[in-house]
Amino acid sequence: MIELLATRAALFGLCGAALIGIGIYGFVAHAHLLRRLVAFNVIGSGIFLLFGATGLRRVAFGADPVPQALIITGIVVAFSATALAVAMITRLAMLSGEARLPEERPGGAPGGER
């Protein structure tokens, strides 16, 4: 049983690591801020999955509830940040007609100083 859980921990831990990579790719590859926000959430849940998987590595001493509690906190914190970012993105789009940062627009000025 413990061996099975250890395999599972390694499997989901690796899955989490891969999700972090996928998320970073999306974060870097897109200029659209909502796409970046999606990628941010993918990275976040990848880290959480990694965290939860490592919680199983000492399963011989019992299931560790602390990572689970911290992950729930992390999910709520990530949601708060996402909600604020979504509101800012919509407002930016309302004011400027774009959902990108000024320097990411084709032909936009870098640095954002005008």
Add this chain to the structure above:
Amino acid sequence: MGPLSGQGTIWLALLIAAPLAAALLSVVSGRYARPVALASIALMLSLSGILVTLVAQGPLRIAVGGWSAPLGIALAADGLSAGFVAVTAVVMGIVMLSALPQFAPRGDGETGESRAGYAFWPLAFFLWAALNAIFLSGDLFNLYVALELLTLAAIGLVAIEGKAETIAAALRYALFALFGSLAYLLGAVFLYAAYGTLDMALLAEIAEADGATIAAGALMTAGLAAKTALFPFHAWLPPAHSGAPAPASAILSGLVPKASFYIAVRLWFDVLPGAAGEIMPVVLGALGTLAIVYGSLLAMRQERLKLIVAYSTVAQIGYLFLIFPLAGGSADPQPWAAGAWTGAMFHAFSHAAAKASMFLSAGLFLHAVGHDRIDGLKGIARHMPMTAFAFALASVTLMGLPPSGGFTAKYLLLTASFAGGQEIWSAAMILGGLMAALYLFRPLGRAFSRAGEGAARPAPVSRLLQLAPLALACLSILIGIASAGPYDFLQIGRPVSAEEGLE
């Protein structure tokens, strides 16, 4: 670390609970901003004073909820924490007092609220609570939550003007800061996976200098550097800090980056003292040097006062990171390390006061002239001598001239670099001081010159408001004049990694 005692429980609790309570009150109604702000500022100043007197007798450590680590979260206060809490209280107090007229609850609705006049107060109080929570925390995950609290409140303050540019600046800041949080979190997860605890004091006892630990520390440091706007993660800072209203800029530039820097210092000097190795401190020092040069160069090229001040922050943050090569970098305690470590902290404190003062001055100039292009500042010293004098005093600190706090900081850092045979860093500091003189002379020279013909008469600015930047500038000088007391105070509860001082 310190003695495990319940002593000071109520004061540590209040330092976090009081600003939270003030923030909750100002969420309920924006009408009572003035009394709530006045009462809480007075309370917070006294609480910080009490903390300083308590810590003077020895470091404090309490177990929140009565659950001692590793199960529970510890709050800890030593000289460094108390120093940051006290500087935060003075800077926040003065800045919030000076914000009262600008963010007065006027509005025409039946609730007597206006949008920015409402939002500023809860955001500022939440930010204050987050800063204290960071300076007093003894747990790596708790620091993550407090750091997110700080970041979201700071993002809200950057965006508070509600214009397209400021919202774009806030979003750019959010991208860097949230990415930084994730890197920090990933590092903390690795430390928990390796050691089964997040308590900093316990980790300090059991952490080893193996690959995984160093990688975890590096991830956390990268995340913190992004939040501190260390070169090359600085791009978000100038538009964010120059676009916000002056009181918000003062808080954002003076205090917020110090919090993530503080965590990085705690991480390498307290939690993982033996793990830094040879390369990491040099990399951080090199990035700091690049930040000094690059930030100063760009500050010289700006035409708007707030942008000059904001790019100056990019440069000044660079000095902070010289702490790693000068005070760390070796597992054995070096005799000069205490001087370098304390010098960096002096720099953090005096820059907090000086930069807050500069942004408040810039805000007053902007109010008087209607814009902040430095060409418009010609002869302003005649109309606003107090503010111009404050700006000059704060500049003295940033240039590192005696007798300012900036001078003491640079003196300590320079002595350490010579004593340790690391003269190369002293070159960066001296160059940085010269460049600061150059970029600050442009606005100063105009302000103290004679007004040109036909210059528009500036709008009057209240004397009381002009007192705020002056008080902060005086504080930044005072830190240098009365440096012996703070120096000894900062040594209280210092980790062994740099116990032996120069004295």
Add this chain to the structure above:
Amino acid sequence: MMAVVFDVLLCALILVVALAAVSGRALFPAVVFFIVYGLLVAIAWVRLDAVDVALAEAAIGAGLTGILLVGATARLRRMEVPEAETGTSAARIATGIGCAMFAAMIGLGLLSLEPRGTGLAPVVAENLAGAGVANPVTAVLLNFRAYDTLLESIVLLVALVGVWSLAEDRHWGGHPGLRQHARTDGVLAAFGRILPPVGLMIGVYIVWTGSKQPGGAFQGGTVLAAVWLLVVMAGLVEAPRSDGRLLRIGLVAGPAIFLAVGFAGALGGTFLGLPAAHAGNLILLIETALALSIVLTLGLLVAGPPQRKAGTEDGA
């Protein structure tokens, strides 16, 4: 063996859907894939014996985040915001290789990591009797590490103040701009009438059961917030004005009571200390108040900044 095959398939599916959410061309499919992704991750949490996290991930990570993103996508589409992408395919491939290497390093680091010590499971088990609740995750959240949870409830509130401050000055204090699509006799309205009694029961049950089994204030609060949002979308009730005194008190009630209990403990010598004899009741009090504030905060976060003054139809 079957279990391992299932886990491998689940992981593969999660990765494929995550890739689709991140790398596709258009925004809307990406958002839909992200929601599917969240639900799959919730299943992964069940496989990891973390049902509490699974509930939070499904409700908040997939559900509420999904609503936020779908809503934003729809608004951007109405404003005809361009979605075109920049960047060459060579740059993308280079980025992809870099990210793959980083992920591989993280994975290798994880596998090579030698866990030291016992972790916190034994300590939690040892102290659970004095925690006032039987569910160890709830014990960590509301007793052992209650300070984290207090700050977390504050983070939600900060985000809401930040969202509100993005309103236009003239709309300050007004209603958030949820559009009410439905006719009062339409299907959505009918659904909005049937759902509340059932949804209310389920939400309250999840909050209440959190002391013994998976559940709690955040998960249950999310269900209740979703019911509330649906009823608002169905046009049955109006989203509240952001300057309502009662609403504001409800928003801060949870953190305020949490803080008050914590400070009362400090007066007794322990910040956030819950005496073992009363811990169960105090946690119930905190969770109830917290759930109320969470429902309001989550709902209003999804609803967005005020967009119209009272009595007007539409702002922007």
Add this chain to the structure above:
Amino acid sequence: MILDAVTILLTGAGIVFFVAGTAGLLRFPDTHSRLHALTKADNLGLGLIVLGLIFQANALSLAVKLVLIWGLAVLAAATISQLIARAALPDEIKRLMRGERR
């Protein structure tokens, strides 16, 4: 043992309906026919799976929860498919009119 067999039979049948519904979602040309495939096949599939699982429930409360889940899912699916169908109507009409012109 017999209960297990019943469960396997019912959930197996449920999965067949789900696969059919998904195939329809992927293969059918337009929104309305896709909805037609999804709603009918998936509701039935979910019902069969829930029914199969009820035979595994060892407490009445568990069985009640399963039925509640099924009821809510059916209700939500019915509402949502109505809304999707209505939202897709203008596009569909446009497409048909274009088709007639050609």
